[in-house]
Amino acid sequence: xxxxxxxxxxxxxxxxxxxxxxxxxxxxxxxxxxxxxxxxxxxxxxxxxxxxxxxxxxxxxxxxxxxxxxxxxxxxxxxxxxxxxxxxxxxxxxxxxxxxxxxxxxxxxxxxxxxxxxxxxxxxxxxxxxxxxxxxxxxxxxxxxxxxxxxxxxxxxxxxxxxxxxxxxxxxxxxxxxxxxxxxxxxxxxxxxxxxxxxxxxxxxxxxxxxxxxxxxxxxxxxxxxxxxxxxxxxxxxxxxxxxxxxxxxxxxxxxxxxxxxxxxxxxxxxxxxxxxxxxxxxxxxxxxxxxxxxxxxxxxxxxxxxxxxxxxx
Numbered sequence: 321x322x323x324x325x326x327x328x329x330x331x332x333x334x335x336x337x338x339x340x341x342x343x344x345x346x347x348x349x350x351x352x353x354x355x356x357x358x359x360x361x362x363x364x365x366x367x368x369x370x371x372x373x374x375x376x377x378x379x380x381x382x383x384x385x386x387x388x389x390x391x392x393x394x395x396x397x398x399x400x401x402x403x404x405x406x407x408x409x410x411x412x413x414x415x416x417x418x419x420x421x422x423x424x425x426x427x428x429x430x431x432x433x434x435x436x437x438x439x440x441x442x443x444x445x446x447x448x449x450x451x452x453x454x455x456x457x458x459x460x461x462x463x464x465x466x467x468x469x470x471x472x473x474x475x476x477x478x479x480x481x482x483x484x485x486x487x488x489x490x491x492x493x494x495x496x497x498x499x500x501x502x503x504x505x506x507x508x509x510x511x512x513x514x515x516x517x518x519x520x521x522x523x524x525x526x527x528x529x530x531x532x533x534x535x536x537x538x539x540x541x542x543x544x545x546x547x548x549x550x551x552x553x554x555x556x557x558x559x560x561x562x563x564x565x566x567x568x569x570x571x572x573x574x575x576x577x578x579x580x581x582x583x584x585x586x587x588x589x590x591x592x593x594x595x596x597x598x599x600x601x602x603x604x605x606x607x608x609x610x611x612x613x614x615x616x617x618x619x620x621x622x623x624x625x626x627x628x629x630x631x632x633x634x
Contacts, residue, residue: 322353322401325387333383339404340439341382341622346403349432353400354628356437357429358407359422362604363415364444364482366475368571370604374614375407375439377605382618392588393633394626402625405429415444419480423448430456435628437621440601442571443470443482446556447489453597454494457552461499462489463543463590465583466558467506467574469525471518482602490521497522499551501543503536503586504528504561507574528577536582540589547593555590555598555624559617567616569608583620591627598624 326342336342340356349355358375365371387397396402408425410418426449429436438449443466453460464470464486471487473479480488486502489495502518506528509515519525526539547553560570563577578586603617625631 322397322399323403324397328386336383338376338379340379340618341385341387343402343404346405349405349429349434351401352403352432352434353630354402354435354437354625355429356402356404356439358439359410359441359445360407361410361412361418361441361445362571363412363418363442364480365442365571366481366483368604368607370606371440371442371571371602372412373605374441374603374617377611377614378439378600378603378618378621379404381611381615382621384615385618385622388634389622389626392626394631395634396625396628396631399630399632400625400628415478416480419444419448423451426452427455435595436597437624438597438599439621440599440603443485443556443558443601444480445601446599447480447485449597449599450489450494450554451492453552453554457596459493459496460596461547461551461553462486462495463501463503463553463555465503465556465561465586467504467528467560467577468558468572469502469505469515469518471514486518490518496551498524499547500524502526503539504531504578506576531578531582532576536578536586537589540586544590544592549592550594552596553593555595557598557600557620557624558602559600559613560602562616567608567613569604569606569613570602571604571607572602580616584623587620587623587627593627595628600624
């Protein structure tokens, strides 16, 4: 018997546990297929703080989501045992220590046959996650949806921040360069090399203006065919990939981004990939008191759950 979210017909959605989709909170990973983990930190960000509050609000807004995906037929809780394992106890005063805590925690999680789903938190958290993921699987394919490439060499002399993640991942051989897809890039940079250098490594980059006014189903399908069904894949989803009209509650907003329908099309088209982990990052609740950004992030996390290997479709 798999864990099931508490039904809104059994307990009002404004009550109950503050877990993702009101799933059981678990301490023992034995028997779990998917572990939802919060990473409440923002000490790796360079502009607006507040993502330390992201996991709590994403969980809160997820109470509205029901377990069956009417649009795709996915029923992830029918076949996958999913539990919320709570938040990692990061060191809110020390980024380097926090990244070590994340890596060690994920390495422990991955000793079990479980897929970790992270709720951030700023994007610096993805680097230690990829270190742990590569420790188990070797270099992985990467689908990175973001307004920013996050390939700076350093920021204020620091080499591990939310803007340096994927340069470090490339240098450390955590990802397969020609199976790395960066989707939704836009905005401004300091030099042209801010974008072109990673393309020279083999990263496949899709800037947002090229995606305006078109379905992303085709792009997602092409990525799926390019990667294949065997290679381990990690998906890192930065909420600022969406236009601020859809997701204003983020630390580094950029106009001209993706729409929520495009985000759903992209994720759904990736079904069939061997996804071994994913995250949703950069939700900053103080910049969206309405909760809409966290609501959107929660729904996109559910869409990611719906494409994990082993999900039942009805």
